Amino acid sequence: MNYLSEMLKLPVIDSAGESIGIVNDLGIATGEVFPHVTSLAFQGPGKTPFMISWRKYVDRIDDTGVYLKVPATDIRFSYLQPDEVLLARDIMNKQIVDTQGMKVVRVNDIKLSASGENQLRLLGAEVGMRGLLRALHPALEHVAVKLARIVGKPLSEEIIAWSYMDLLERSTRTIKLSVSHKTLGELHPADIADIIEQLDPRLRGQVFAQLDTAQAAEAISEFDDDELVAEMLEGLSDRDASSMLALMDPDDAAALIEELDYEKAEKLLRLMGVKEERAIRTLLGYEENTAGRIMTSEFVALPATATVNDAIEGLKKLDEDFESVYYVYTTDPAGSLTGVLSLRALIVADRDARLNSLAYRDVVWVSPDEDQEDVAEEMSKYNLAAMPVCDENRHILGIVTVDDAMEVMNEEHQEDLQIAGVGGSEGSSGESMHMFSWFARRQYWLLIWAIASGIIAAALEMMGGFADLFIYPMCVMPVALLASSRVVSFVRNYYLEYDESDDEDKPYLAFFLQTALLGAVMALVIYLCGQLVLGAAYPDGIPVPAVAEGARDMTSALHAQLLSGCFGCAAAVTFACCALSVIYLKVLFWRDEHDLNTSGIALSVSAVLVSCVLYSIASVLLVFWFVA
Amino acid sequence: MRRGTHEKLTAGMVLGAMGPGLLAALSGNDAGGIATYSSAGASYGYGTLWMLPLMAVLLIVVQETAARCGCVTGKGFASLIRERFGVRKSALAMAALLIANTAVTISEFAGIASGLALFGVPATVSVPLVGLAIWLLTMSGSFQRIEKVLLMVSCVFVTYIVAAFLAGPDWGAVAAATVSPHVVPEPEYVSLLVATIGTTIAPWMVFLAQNNVVDKNVDESGIILQRIDTASGSIIACAVAWFIVVTTGAVLYPAGVQVADAADAALALEPIAGQFSTVLFASGLVAASFLAACVLPGVTSSAICEAFGWERGADRSWEEAPVYRGIITAIILASALLVIMPGVNLFQIMMSAQVINGVLLPVLLVFLLFIAQDKHIMGDYRNGRVWNVLTWATIVIITVLTIVMFVLQALGY
Secondary structure (H helix, E strand, C coil): CCEHHHHCCCEEECCCCCEEEEEEEEEEECCCCCCEEEEEEEECHHHCEEEEEHHHHEEEEECCEEEECCCHHHCCCCCCCCCEEEHHHHHCCCEEEECCCCEEEECCEEEEEEECCCEEEEEEEECCHHHHHHHHCHHHHHHHHHHHHHHCCCCCCCEEEHHHEEECCHHHHCCCCCCCCCCHHHCCHHHHHHHHHCCCHHHHHHHHHHCCHHHHHHHHCCCCCHHHHHHHHHHCCHHHHHHHHHHCCHHHHHHHHHHCCHHHHHHHHHHCCHHHHHHHHHHHHCCCCEHHHHCECCCEEEECCCEHHHHHHHHHCCCCCCCCCCEEEEECCCCEEEEEEEHHHHHHCCCCCEHHHHCECCCCCECCCCEHHHHHHHHHHHCCCEEEEECCCCEEEEEEEHHHHHHHHHHHHHHHHHHHCCCCCCCCCCCCCCHHHHHHHHCCHHHHHHHHHHHHHHHHHHCCCCHHHHHHHHHHHHHHHHHHHHHHHHHHHHHHHCCCCCCCCCCHHHHHHHHHHHHHHHHHHHHHHHHHHHHHHCCCCCCCHHHCCHHHHHHHHHHHHHHHHHHHHHHHHHHHHHHHHHHHHHHHHHHHHCCCCCCHHHHHHHHHHHHHHHHHHHHHHHHHHHHC | CCCCCCCCCCHHHHHHHHHHHHHHHHHHCCHHHHHHHHHHHHHHHHHHCCHHHHHHHHHHHHHHHHHHHHHHHCCCHHHHHHHHHHHHHHHHHHHHHHHHHHHHHHHHHHHHHHHHHHCCCCHHHHHHHHHHHHHHHHHHCCCHHHHHHHHHHHHHHHHHHHHHHHCCCCHHHHHHHHHCCCCCCCHHHHHHHHHHHHHHCCHHHHHHHHHHHHHHCCCHHHHHHHHHHHHHHHHHHHHHHHHHHHHHHHHHHHHCCCCCCHHHHHHHHHHHHHHHHHHHHHHHHHHHHHHHHHHHHHHHHHHHHHHHCCCCCCCCCCCCCHHHHHHHHHHHHHHHHHHHCCCCCHHHHHHHHHHHHHHHHHHHHHHHHHHHCCHHHHHHHCCCHHHHHHHHHHHHHHHHHHHHHHHHHHCCC
């Protein structure tokens, strides 16, 4: 008797040898690492459910049934205790969180272990393939295990111990779980966020509600998906949401509030304490993507005349949730920033030394309107863990800490990668490049080529039955497609390398002239290549219709004209695409200004499609004109 | 428990809620639907019209039940089956779903192939290319970007409504046929009935209806809006089907045209589009089939992975969700291969898939019914008596029709 699936439906037999029902469920006491089975639920005659104490009545168990110590008449029934969980009802087939593997899994079977005569303990939940096969039919499991061994990849059990599972739906049943239990709440907030993202929307709300406010506040600032955050906040009561935001670092809270609609945001802000509300409102007053938005007002600044002792005492009095302190800043009597000390300098210095004698005077600071990316770059340049943000009088308004700066860098990096067409908009980080997705991203033009050729053939057929001539437009088309896709990657590189910090007008005209010249050169090369091909194809001189005699010469002349014409089309389309590529640049800048993410692949697909359409129309008209 | 249902319903809320149902209804008229309704009209005139009002009622019952289950539990249909019935029975349900949906996907590929054949592209060329495109779209999850475009194009079937009026049917006869049930004891007729049920109340629509609700996290207070949505969507879907039967019944049936391929079916649009009827029909057929072929493998694979607890979702890589991606790939590959095989009758495939759908539908309906009437799962929102009777009626009708169909075929009629 190792698995719950095998236990269920076993007969329950009393000491007189009478069968009094079949096993329905097992109850466990939740307070242990490997919990004992404490009660037995069985289904008596007429489908009546009964529950009895396991320890008191069960004598022994084997493959044939559960044998009781007493006759049926002596049994006293019991009820489910508050600390008990029913295995079949609450765990089997349900989704649980594997708090060790940080995954949401479904329980396929439950592994038990018999100890002594009549003791049964829960080992854990089986979540792997073997449990699934066993539940279908035990024979299936045996066959699969044997087969797997022959192949050399043994099929092992995937067991999650009781102490590493968290029951997702327990809130509905109000089951109290034991202290020995590692629940979701004990994980790192970033891991909690990862797990919650894997759940269905409804369950997400329930699990989130189980966390206490401080954990929720930390977890919510770890979500990657802004929509999800707004959704979670909508799900909370206004009071909870507001107190959660108040607990967060003001800059994180400001970022969240921005995602909400105006009314909700106002309501939440009004419910907060005055201090927190003011801090968040001040941050929201700064423009988006500026240093003001990501700075925190939690920093330590002391008069330059204070002693080291004062500083250390001051630090000791700070709240526990004060954002990490990296530096102590010194100010003159007017409140202006004069110097900075690292914590190390503070600790090793004499206790009664004055701060101004220790402080580093040449402080680097930024104004609140500074672009976030520039702040991050400055911090990395000067190797700072925090950057003070000051107004024009050098009064400190706040500091930008290294974690926020890293986030800014990371976002910027992601955007650039996306435009470069490496990480697609849907690409989760760390996804390995699959061969086929590489094909889809880089060589999709093959598909476009094939489909467009088909359409050209159909169009020629409809215009008078010249379908067999489609071969000429078709064989030259890749030139135009590839040229346009190259041009887009040129535009992307130009965009990525463009230094945005100077606020001059974007150099559209210069770019246009540059690409137009490039286009002209490429068009010329393509046209010359066409002439080269023609020269090789007709070594005796290219046939010209004017001097053609006889039908055969006419056809051959027509074909030569078509080939050269198609190269001409390709050249013209390439030139047009190059010259118009300034539009793509404009699109990129426009989307960047409106804070929209741009996928490089989408851009190059549309560029290839545009050139494909242009070329198709041009070549079909050409064929029609020559033939008619 | 019944809180929040007394909120005032504004017109805006109602219109907003009507979206997904309409989309589902319009995409429900896919290749199989067009084929079935066209050949129903062509072979039996108005003889199957009486089915459609009935179908509208049953479709509302089934879709409403599914949406309500989603509202109350916040879980997908596959999850509910697994948690209520255990591994073995969910394996049965998922097998039924897999077979039915693979059959439908095959019929969508057949629809694409025969639609493109009207443009002169042979199946051996169109199917591999389109199959590759569908596979890439579903794998990369970028399908949503073109979803709207496809929906617009597949709306051309709404032209059947105009075509029906232009065809000038005898409206008296149409009305009479709609309200008077009429059965022809032929195996073709019975299998046509099964196919009609199978294509109108497709198993995948049940899953899709519930998933829509779950993804939006609608709770009990949203049930009323969901009802409006499912009812309007179902009625429109059946109305379009009704007009297709009327049109084909008025144009093709008197001419004695038996619908054997897409070109025949396209003839029904001649009164409205003249010589462009082929282009109109073919583009609609290709768009509708392409749309459904992109949706179906994902829905199927997602349901199976949900039931067995495997990772799923278009944003998961091959390493993270091998089963999810594997099932999608297998369905697309199998469908494409089957359609390319030489000598297959594409139109016949589209019809047979709907028969398979109809035959397997009762299996899933029984699960839906038991879940919807379970007090532990549904609480105060469990099925009322009328709903139970109607669902049982659907199950019994289809089962009886299926048996009759097989018996008639066995007897060699």
